[in-house]
Amino acid sequence: MKILLVGDGAREHIIAEKLAADADLYAVMSRKNPAIARLCKKYWIANTTDAAAVAKAVDVVADLVFASPDAVLAAGVTDALVEKGMAAASPLKAAARIEWDKGFMRSLMVRHRIAGLPRHRVVQEDNEAIATIREYGMVAVKPLGLTGGKGVKVSGDHFKNMEEKFAYAQELIAKDGSVLIEEKLIGEEFTLQAFCDGNVLAFMPPVQDHKRAFVGDLGPNTGGMGSYSTGRLLPFMNDVDLEKAQAIMQHVINAMKKEGAPFTGVLYGQFMITADGPKVIEFNSRFGDPEAMNVLALLRTPLPEVFRSMAEGKLLKPEFANQCTVVKYLVPEGYPGKSRADAEVKVDEAALAETGASAYYASVYEKEGNVYTTGSRTFGILGMGGTLAEAEGIAEKGCKCVSGPVWHRHDIGTPELVQKRVEHMKELRK
Numbered sequence: 001m002k003i004l005l006v007g008d009g010a011r012e013h014i015i016a017e018k019l020a021a022d023a024d025l026y027a028v029m030s031r032k033n034p035a036i037a038r039l040c041k042k043y044w045i046a047n048t049t050d051a052a053a054v055a056k057a058v059d060v061v062a063d064l065v066f067a068s069p070d071a072v073l074a075a076g077v078t079d080a081l082v083e084k085g086m087a088a089a090s091p092l093k094a095a096a097r098i099e100w101d102k103g104f105m106r107s108l109m110v111r112h113r114i115a116g117l118p119r120h121r122v123v124q125e126d127n128e129a130i131a132t133i134r135e136y137g138m139v140a141v142k143p144l145g146l147t148g149g150k151g152v153k154v155s156g157d158h159f160k161n162m163e164e165k166f167a168y169a170q171e172l173i174a175k176d177g178s179v180l181i182e183e184k185l186i187g188e189e190f191t192l193q194a195f196c197d198g199n200v201l202a203f204m205p206p207v208q209d210h211k212r213a214f215v216g217d218l219g220p221n222t223g224g225m226g227s228y229s230t231g232r233l234l235p236f237m238n239d240v241d242l243e244k245a246q247a248i249m250q251h252v253i254n255a256m257k258k259e260g261a262p263f264t265g266v267l268y269g270q271f272m273i274t275a276d277g278p279k280v281i282e283f284n285s286r287f288g289d290p291e292a293m294n295v296l297a298l299l300r301t302p303l304p305e306v307f308r309s310m311a312e313g314k315l316l317k318p319e320f321a322n323q324c325t326v327v328k329y330l331v332p333e334g335y336p337g338k339s340r341a342d343a344e345v346k347v348d349e350a351a352l353a354e355t356g357a358s359a360y361y362a363s364v365y366e367k368e369g370n371v372y373t374t375g376s377r378t379f380g381i382l383g384m385g386g387t388l389a390e391a392e393g394i395a396e397k398g399c400k401c402v403s404g405p406v407w408h409r410h411d412i413g414t415p416e417l418v419q420k421r422v423e424h425m426k427e428l429r430k
């Protein structure tokens with residue numbers, strides 16, 4: 001089978017590794033990720049958010065296409081490649097709307113009475129925004145479109161007072177014409193990803209990501225500093241939480257089909273478990289990055305077969321190893337602010353192999369055989385083990401095998417931090 005992957009980060013590196021193990025891999029990348037390039041029969045460099053440019057660059061008709069990053073899906077890259085005669089395991093632009101239009105996502109939940117909906121309003125007028133913020137008090141103020149994880153601001157985390165909330169809502173109205181205002185939810189967040197064939201979902205193990213830059217969940221938001229999974233329930237959640245989240249995602253898939261935009265691809269549910277059960281923060285139309293590494297490392301069923309079954313509308317049930325995983329992202333000095341670009345970084349592959357960890361290449365580029373940072377995340381380092389503590393220890397050892405001006409959060413996946421989540425949830429459920 002010939003499979004075409006579009007994308008070039010660490011998430012795409014592990015997807016590429018899984019695809020190349022059982023199929024012929026082709027890729028379109030915006031810059032040469034050396035690790036993905038090594039796995040390909042052929043690759044093309046093109047602007048991956050320009051659907052016409054991607055379609056023009058690719059001179060092979062693959063059996064199957066999987067376009068991966070959010071902005072690529074929003075640009076209609078799947079649609080353009082389907083037009084060239086390829087089957088797709090990633091969503092068409094109309095289905096990916098569940099991610100690129102948060103207003104559509106909320107209104108879909110309203111139209112179909114989907115559970116887990118927080119109080120919210122999409123507003124176009126400054127006065128209505130101010131009144132809504134006054135009414136809710138603690139809020140999340142959200143742009144409707146994609147912002148690379150950097151557009152949402154939340155009371156307590158980003159806003160010091162009411163004036164700052166008003167000002168941000170007004171700024172978004174001036175820029176985009178509208179803004180989404182939600183009540184602030186209190187709880188613990190988790191990610192639930194599922195393969196989907198338009199009708200049926202096959203769930204992957206739940207994962208918890210860490211958005212904040214610094215140890216102890218301090219500092220600015222990032223693309224994600226790392227994540228952990230037990231391969232089963234997360235330590236702070238119970239079976240009912242998981243079942244409710246799964247039911248919500250199935251309801252979403254049914255709603256998308258009814259509205260004429262059936263969802264084929266990976267559906268990513270971002271939930272907050274509150275005192276009142278799981279609520280929906282948002283949906284993404286793709287794997288999470290880092291969460292893809294936690295789950296794909298455990299996948300026992302060949303990924304090309306899973307993708308083919310999705311494209312054919314006959315989803316097979318994939319199997320996962322029962323293991324714990326911890327991912328730690330190595331990021332350049334200064335990240336996420338004035339981040340150090342164009343610095344040379346090196347993975348000591350022999351030492352890494354001895355630790356049992358894996359390194360996935362993220363936002364790096366290769367020049368004359370050397371690897372350099374861009375401003376974004378550099379390597380995802382994955383550890384796997386029978387316990388979270390073991391997986392965490394392996395990931396830490398793996399991080400030590402990388403040289404160059406990069407750093408990471410030492411606390412992700414540690415028993416202390418996980419216990420903090422458990423205590424928080426226990427307190428809320430009282």
Ligand SMILES: Nc1ncnc2c1ncn2[C@@H]1O[C@H](COP(=O)(O)OP(=O)(O)O)[C@@H](O)[C@H]1O
Binds near residue numbers: 151154183184211
């Ligand atoms: N209603 C809410 N209550 C509390 N926190 C929220 C809420 N909505 C979003 N957040 C926080 O902001 C983050 C980003 O919001 P999200 O809707 O996922 O946007 P994006 O990932 O596109 O930036 C979430 O991971 C969550 O931590």
Ligand SMILES: [Mg+2]
Binds near residue numbers: 270282
């Ligand atoms: Mg999100």
